[in-house]
Amino acid sequence: MLPATAPLPPLALLPQAFCVVSSSGRPPPLSGGTWAWRVGIGPWGGQGRGWRSWLGLAVVACSLRSPHHHRRVLPLLGGAASSKVWFPFSGVCAPSGHLSSDPELYVEFGLRPAEPSNMNSPSAQFLTSTRMGIYELNKHLGLWRDSFKVDSSQNTGVSTIVKADRIIDQRLEDSQELPGPAEEFDQEANKPNDKISRRLAQNREAARKSRLRKKAYIQQLESSRMKLTQLEQELERARQQGAYVGGSSGDSLVGMSTINTGVATFEMEYGHWIEEQNKQICALRAALQAHASDIELRILVESSLNHYDELFQMKALAAKADVFYLMSGMWKTSAERFFLWIGGFRPSEVLKVLRPKLDPLTEQQVMAVYNLQQSSQQAEDALSQGMDKLQQTLAETLASDPLGASDVANYMGQMATAMAKLDALVSFVNQADHLRQQTLQQMYRILTMRQSARGLLALGDYFQRLRALSSLWAARPREPA
Amino acid sequence: MDRIVRLASQRAVVIFSTSSCCMCHAIKAFFHDQGVNYAAHELDEDPQGRDMEMTLARLLGRSTPVPVVFIGGKLVGSTDRVMSLHLSGKLTPMLREAGAKWL
Numbered sequence: 389m390l391p392a393t394a395p396l397p398p399l400a401l402l403p404q405a406f407c408v409v410s411s412s413g414r415p416p417p418l419s420g421g422t423w424a425w426r427v428g429i430g431p432w433g434g435q436g437r438g439w440r441s442w443l444g445l446a447v448v449a450c451s452l453r454s455p456h457h458h459r460r461v462l463p464l465l466g467g468a469a470s471s472k473v474w475f476p477f478s479g480v481c482a483p484s485g486h487l488s489s490d491p492e493l494y495v496e497f498g499l500r501p502a503e504p505s506n507m508n509s510p511s512a513q514f515l516t517s518t519r520m521g522i523y524e525l526n527k528h529l530g531l532w533r534d535s536f537k538v539d540s541s542q543n544t545g546v547s548t549i550v551k552a553d554r555i556i557d558q559r560l561e562d563s564q565e566l567p568g569p570a571e572e573f574d575q576e577a578n579k580p581n582d583k584i585s586r587r588l589a590q591n592r593e594a595a596r597k598s599r600l601r602k603k604a605y606i607q608q609l610e611s612s613r614m615k616l617t618q619l620e621q622e623l624e625r626a627r628q629q630g631a632y633v634g635g636s637s638g639d640s641l642v643g644m645s646t647i648n649t650g651v652a653t654f655e656m657e658y659g660h661w662i663e664e665q666n667k668q669i670c671a672l673r674a675a676l677q678a679h680a681s682d683i684e685l686r687i688l689v690e691s692s693l694n695h696y697d698e699l700f701q702m703k704a705l706a707a708k709a710d711v712f713y714l715m716s717g718m719w720k721t722s723a724e725r726f727f728l729w730i731g732g733f734r735p736s737e738v739l740k741v742l743r744p745k746l747d748p749l750t751e752q753q754v755m756a757v758y759n760l761q762q763s764s765q766q767a768e769d770a771l772s773q774g775m776d777k778l779q780q781t782l783a784e785t786l787a788s789d790p791l792g793a794s795d796v797a798n799y800m801g802q803m804a805t806a807m808a809k810l811d812a813l814v815s816f817v818n819q820a821d822h823l824r825q826q827t828l829q830q831m832y833r834i835l836t837m838r839q840s841a842r843g844l845l846a847l848g849d850y851f852q853r854l855r856a857l858s859s860l861w862a863a864r865p866r867e868p869a
Numbered sequence: 870m871d872r873i874v875r876l877a878s879q880r881a882v883v884i885f886s887t888s889s890c891c892m893c894h895a896i897k898a899f900f901h902d903q904g905v906n907y908a909a910h911e912l913d914e915d916p917q918g919r920d921m922e923m924t925l926a927r928l929l930g931r932s933t934p935v936p937v938v939f940i941g942g943k944l945v946g947s948t949d950r951v952m953s954l955h956l957s958g959k960l961t962p963m964l965r966e967a968g969a970k971w972l
Contacts, residue, residue, distance in 0.1 A: 756958075759958055760956060760958075763955045763956045763958065764956060766899065766902060766903070767899065767952050767955055767956065769898070769899075769902060770895045770896065770898050770899030770902065771895050774891045774892055774894050774895025774896075775891075775895075777891045777894040778891040781889065781891065809889075809891075812890070812891050812892060815892055815933070815948075816892065816895075818949075819892070819895075819948055819949060819952065822949045822952060822953075823956075826952060826953050826956045826957075827956065830956050830957060833957075
């Protein structure tokens with residue numbers, strides 16, 4: 389491998405290089421039959437000399453005249469002159485044309501492990517490489533000029549290794565075993581850099597992992613969003629067409645598809661409501677455990693109350709579609725159904741259950757909660773009496789003298805009256821839900837933000853347990869028939 | 870309208886209802902349990918009942934006009950309004966003020 393004989397132009401220093409060579413002539417040939425150029429670079433236009441030995445500068449440069457040798461690996465060596473240690477590095481030069489006067493000249497510079505075996509292979513891998521245009525090199529040179537003084541005494545061929553850049557150090561670390569002499573020189577300085585580079589690597593790893601996690605989460609969100617829009621479209625379609633046959637309504641007839649639509653819609657929406665409810669319960673629990681501020685709790689409390697409002701709205705629509713379905717509580721789990729009162733929970737009972745969870749309460753609060761409980765009880769009793777009256781009148785309407793002269797008009801009249809009575813059932817369910825809503829609102833007014841959060845958590849948790857109980861009950865081992 | 874106002878002023882608590890309405894029954898039961906001496910007017914038994922029903926429906930902005938509650942001659946509203954007032958603790962002072970209740 390013969391080097392080109394053209395003199396190296398005083399190119400520039402590459403900040404990532406660190407080796408410097410004396411400006412003496414050719415180095416002694418190295419093992420393996422390779423040889424190296426040692427080049428030094430001095431301040432550009434400094435002392436007027438093309439070559440300078442220089443602190444911590446190295447340059448890789450080559451020039452080739454013939455175009456078809458536009459890529460050639462030139463193993464280059466540099467080293468510290470002070471200890472006469474040679475730190476091997478090599479570079480690849482790929483000039484695109486002529487020499488330094490050609491602005492298109494690029495220097496490709498890289499480091500690779502200094503295995504002697506590597507030296508011989510021109511296609512050896514380079515750990516890193518960098519490319520710089522000639523003007524970039526000039527810039528870097530300018531920086532160096534400012535930070536280093538030209539010392540004419542340097543011209544005597546003594547040069548030192550200076551680690552010009554931490555990046556170089558990293559490359560050193562990355563590379564395999566350095567030759568002995570170089571190692572012993574660099575050992576001290578390597579240790580802290582070891583830690584630094586390790587830490588940097590860890591950071592990179594952590595950053596990569598968190599990027600992956602973020603990506604996965606976003607994908608999950610996207611797919612849920614798509615699912616949601618799909619469901620909403622289905623819902624819309626089902627509502628419009630009224631052809632959706634579903635739900636557990638036992639008395640669904642083929643012709644009464646509108647009723648089924650309402651029921652099916654409600655069932656689907658209720659399922660979503662439960663899912664959202666579970667999330668909100670978790671959020672409340674987490675916030676209370678983390679001792680979140682009142683402002684943060686307020687957000688959770690208000691969204692929880694709004695969530696209940698949504699349920700009442702859904703129930704109002706379902707009541708119009710099929711009030712018996714709602715009254716039967718078929719949409720609830722079995723244990724919840726046990727406590728059913730006019731299509732839902734009984735407010736005073738729930739208040740009794742939750743009251744101890746809210747302690748400590750002030751005197752005023754104790755009174756207020758007690759009064760609320762009483763008022764709710766009274767309102768519930770009134771509605772229950774109204775329901776009893778409804779049952780009674782319905783029974784009276786349908787009961788007729790079976791032996792009497794039955795005529796069609798009478799019969800139809802009876803049925804019409806009975807149907808009208810059933811409409812009243814809708815208003816009862818609505819009133820009961822209104823009572824539930826008002827109870828929640830009043831509690832929110834009586835309690836502090838934290839107490840409200842605790843109360844809503846307790847309420848949600850209570851119903852969650854009822855639902856869990858229902859599942860356990862459904863899954864209980866049955867005796868063989 | 871005048872008839873409504875006149876009737877409403879006759880007693881501290883006046884309820885307009887229909888005999889077949891079960892929600893009216895619930896409201897009556899409620900006031901009874903509160904110890905309130907109310908006056909109930911069955912609009913289906915009143916010759917001018919139909920007009921009154923329409924007026925009340927317009928007043929409340931609802932299709933079902935009954936039950937409608939007046940306390941101290943002033944319009945309170947229907948069942949949900951009464952319930953809201955009661956739960957918030959405002960109904961009892963209102964009743965006391967109108968002289969419907971002494972406890």
